[in-house]
Amino acid sequence: MAIVAEEVKAPGGRRERILRSTIEVIRERGFAGTRVSDIAERAGTSQGLVLYHFGSLAEALSASLTLLEDEFYTELDQELGLAEGPIDRLWHMAELAAGYGPAVGDWRLWLELWARAMHDDNARQARESLDRRWRASLLTVIVDGVASGDFVVADPTRASLRLAALMDGLAIQLALEDPGMTRATFTDLWWEAAVLELQISDPKRHRPPRKRARNRA
Amino acid sequence: MAIVAEEVKAPGGRRERILRSTIEVIRERGFAGTRVSDIAERAGTSQGLVLYHFGSLAEALSASLTLLEDEFYTELDQELGLAEGPIDRLWHMAELAAGYGPAVGDWRLWLELWARAMHDDNARQARESLDRRWRASLLTVIVDGVASGDFVVADPTRASLRLAALMDGLAIQLALEDPGMTRATFTDLWWEAAVLELQISDPKRHRPPRKRARNRA
DNA sequence: CGATAAACTGAATGACCATTCAGATGCCGT
């Protein structure tokens, strides 16, 4: 378990390494189960250093949320940059949400964040801005699609609310490993709803198979 | 804060009173934040008694989940018993989910349960059977509606999956008090999706206004 | 080169909590 090889020069140095470890630990053990010693061990440092950098466990957790936000935004922008028309963009978002990527589709972390948001103010704000951003992107895609004639919707805001909520709901099953819910069914079910909701007409070019299928352990 | 008046004869005695207090505390402080002393204080007893009855905090939490399941089932059955046709039943489920009732629409508790299900096996099982039950009811209503001609659906299972997921997703906003998400918008958005998904044609009798609006503090 | 500061460590320290326990109190059948 004690790999010490590539740790020497992670970009960003020890501090960022600790934050990344923190996120990993939260994902595995939850906010509640995350101890300073877990973070230190995962990062290959001492407990003292974690506190030296962040002052307290609470601060470390909070800072890791900020890092998470950054990665989320980066991933979203990058992926949307690749897509061409509204339909393609929508499809990319579906795949991001289905978990083909490091941050956006990391639903275990989202469930944790939702629960924590009820009791911790940092978490509340983090999840709020992440959610806002996500839904704004979705809305933009829909509005663009309406403008370009790809979609037909009476009320884009309502449509985006619903499609976003549907993702969250499906994601719960995904995160909890409900039998019968896979990434494939996720996109499948969601896309069908989107087609219905947005009256996507053009049947060509729907659901291209995914190229890569990378995901973290 | 120390009210001691009506505690004397809660039906079911001290033991059940402790379980109910446990659920309340979980709702307010989360699983992680729930201490034996919180439960005891809330129930108006000593810490010792909590442990006397349940042996450990973990057991108390677990037992409270069982009570929660019972209440959920009771509430669901009772409410569905009141309804007449498939459309009416569907509407009742929407209202239950929107939080007009003590157990089913208690979404803060659900968020907690989802998060805990990732790390605790009792929670995992509890949420799984609750979820299964809920979705089975929804599926039944849909199938009945198809049989009676009220609904037109190609694949009832997929429809029920989607409609259930949509509820969960909307519920997150509700639980986290997202500005712009109320019980009314919840039913509104969901019902519109249901109408679309199930091709509900009969426009009369849709969305009767709610009679009572009771809810716990 | 020093030397000053930053980064880092590991061993205390102390707070917080679940759990234990020795005993009180009420209850019930006889």
Added chain:
DNA sequence: ACGGCATCTGAATGGTCATTCAGTTTATCG
């Protein structure tokens, strides 16, 4: 009235952490 049993209490007990700290190593810069 009394023995025995379940219920109940409040004060220990002990373990598990976050946090502190005295001191060591490493980087930086004149």
